[in-house]
Structure formats: structure tokens, C-alpha cells
Amino acid sequence: MAKIFQVSARAGMTRVVEPVARGLLKAGVTPNTVTVAGTVGVLVGALGFGARGHLVTGALIVTVFALTDLLDGTMARMSGGSTRFGAFLDSSMDRVADSAVFGAVAYWLATQGDYPSVAAALLCLAVGGLVSYVKARAEGLGMTCNVGIAERTERLLIVGVGGLLTGLGVDRALPIALWLLAAVSVFTVGQRMVHVHRQARQLEPGGQR
Numbered sequence: 001m002a003k004i005f006q007v008s009a010r011a012g013m014t015r016v017v018e019p020v021a022r023g024l025l026k027a028g029v030t031p032n033t034v035t036v037a038g039t040v041g042v043l044v045g046a047l048g049f050g051a052r053g054h055l056v057t058g059a060l061i062v063t064v065f066a067l068t069d070l071l072d073g074t075m076a077r078m079s080g081g082s083t084r085f086g087a088f089l090d091s092s093m094d095r096v097a098d099s100a101v102f103g104a105v106a107y108w109l110a111t112q113g114d115y116p117s118v119a120a121a122l123l124c125l126a127v128g129g130l131v132s133y134v135k136a137r138a139e140g141l142g143m144t145c146n147v148g149i150a151e152r153t154e155r156l157l158i159v160g161v162g163g164l165l166t167g168l169g170v171d172r173a174l175p176i177a178l179w180l181l182a183a184v185s186v187f188t189v190g191q192r193m194v195h196v197h198r199q200a201r202q203l204e205p206g207g208q209r
């Protein structure tokens with residue numbers, strides 16, 4: 001379900017992203033520059049606006065710059081220049097951006113005295129990082145881990161919708177979104193563990209351990 005959403009959303013975005021990618025390449029901009037600039041933009045939106053309680057502006061800025069995560073890979077593929085360092089930089093910068101988003105949300109909730117929701121935001125930060133780590137570790141060991149109901153796009157959408165609604169006056173939307181996200185993130189870690197366990201058993205000499 002999450003995969004179907006991502007694949008169709010990506011296909012829809014392609015029409016917008018490809019002409020922008022072509023223009024940037026023509027202007028001599030590299031995919032790595034876009035990766036870093038997109039992360040700086042997310043930091044500004046999250047820390048400069050979201051953390052200070054400007055949730056709607058923060059969410060909009062974060063959305064625009066988070067979407068450059070589609071642009072960098074598209075540029076790399078178009079120019080035939082996908083690189084190992086680019087892939088490493090892309091994933092590493094995603095962790096920086098995610099930390100800024102959830103750190104900003106936790107900070108703002110702390111300024112409001114809503115400590116249970118601060119705990120939820122910190123849980124999302126920690127478990128979201130674990131979701132990505134499990135995949136990166138599995139891939140580093142030569143396996144695949146392309147599964148789970150709450151991959152990065154879904155995680156950002158859930159916190160984004162919660163932040164946007166709370167910014168528009170629906171007070172409990174962000175806390176509810178955070179607890180929901182913490183739950184689906186834990187579930188995703190479980191899905192990935194099971195998936196990797198199955199593959200690892202097949203790969204061990206003699207199989208089935």
C-alpha cells in the first residue's frame with residue numbers, strides 16, 4: 001500500500017521534476033549541490049520557523065525542500081552520473097533533515113509545556129532513525145530491505161499533515177500524528193527485521209538458522 005502510494009506519487013511528480021532537473025543540469029548545477037542545498041532549506045524551515053511555532057510556514061518550506069530529494073537522484077540519472085558518494089550523501093543528508101524536523105517539533109512542544117508530546121516526537125526521531133538504519137545495515141550486508149508501511153515519505157507526510165493542521169488551529173492534530181507515527185514506525189522496524197531474518201536464513205551456509 002505504502003509502496004503503491006510512493007510509486008504513483010513519484011510518477012506524478014516526475015512530470016514536474018524532470019524539466020527542473022534538465023534546467024539545473026544545463027545551468028551547471030550538480031546533483032550533490034542540490035542534495036546539500038535541499039538539506040539546508042529543510043534546516044531553515046524546521047529550525048528557523050517550525051521550532052519557533054510558525055508551523056504552517058515551516059511545514060511549507062520543509063515540503064518544498066524535502067521534495068528536492070526527488071530532484072537530486074533524477075538529475076544524477078539523467079546525466080548518467082549516479083555515484084556511490086551521491087547515494088551516501090543523499091541518505092546521510094536525509095538523516096540530518098529528519099533530525100531537524102523532529103528536533104524542531106520536540107523543541108516547540110517543550111516550549112508549550114506539552115511533555116507527553118515531546119516524548120512522542122523523540123520516539124519518532126529515534127525509531128525513524130532505526131527504520132533507516134536497519135535498511136542501511138541490511139544493504140551493507142548485501143541484502144535488500146525495501147519494505148515497510150512507514151518509509152521516509154510516509155513519515156514526513158504524517159508529521160507534515162499534523163503540523164499543518166495544528167498550525168491552522170486543530171490543537172491535538174500534531175500530538176495525535178506523532179503517536180500514530182511512533183506506532184507505525186515501530187511496526188515498520190518489525191516488518192524490516194522479519195524481512196531481513198528470512199533473507200539471512202536463506203543466505204547462511206546450510207540455510208535455516
Ligand SMILES: CCCCCCCC/C=C\CCCCCCCC(=O)OC[C@H](COP(=O)(O)OP(=O)(O)OC[C@H]1O[C@@H](n2ccc(N)nc2=O)[C@H](O)[C@@H]1O)OC(=O)CCCCCCC/C=C\CCCCCCCC
Nearest residue numbers: 009010031032050059070072073076082083086087160163
Ligand atoms: C505542508 C504540510 C504537508 C501537508 C501536505 C503535504 C503536501 C505535500 C505535497 C506533495 C507530496 C508528494 C509526495 C511525494 C512523493 C514522492 C515519492 C517518492 O518516491 O519519494 C522518494 C523520494 C526520493 O528518495 P531518494 O532520495 O531515495 O531517491 P532519488 O530519486 O534521489 O534517488 C537516489 C539515488 O540517486 C543517486 N544520487 C542521488 C543524489 C546524489 N547527489 N547523487 C546521486 O547519484 C544515487 O544513486 C541514489 O541512490 O523521497 C522524497 O522525495 C522525499 C519526499 C518527501 C515528501 C515531502 C512531504 C513532506 C511533507 C511534510 C513535511 C513537513 C514537516 C514539517 C513538520 C512541521 C514543522 C516543523
Ligand SMILES: O=P([O-])([O-])O[C@@H]1[C@@H](O)[C@H](O)[C@@H](O)[C@H](O)[C@@H]1O
Nearest residue numbers: 090091094131132135150151152
Ligand atoms: O529507509 P527509509 O528511511 O524508510 O527510506 C529512505 C530510503 O528509501 C531512501 O532510498 C534513502 O535515500 C533515504 O535516506 C531513506 O533511507
Ligand SMILES: [Mg+2]
Nearest residue numbers: 069070073090
Ligand atoms: Mg534523493
Ligand SMILES: [Mg+2]
Nearest residue numbers: 069090091094
Ligand atoms: Mg533521499
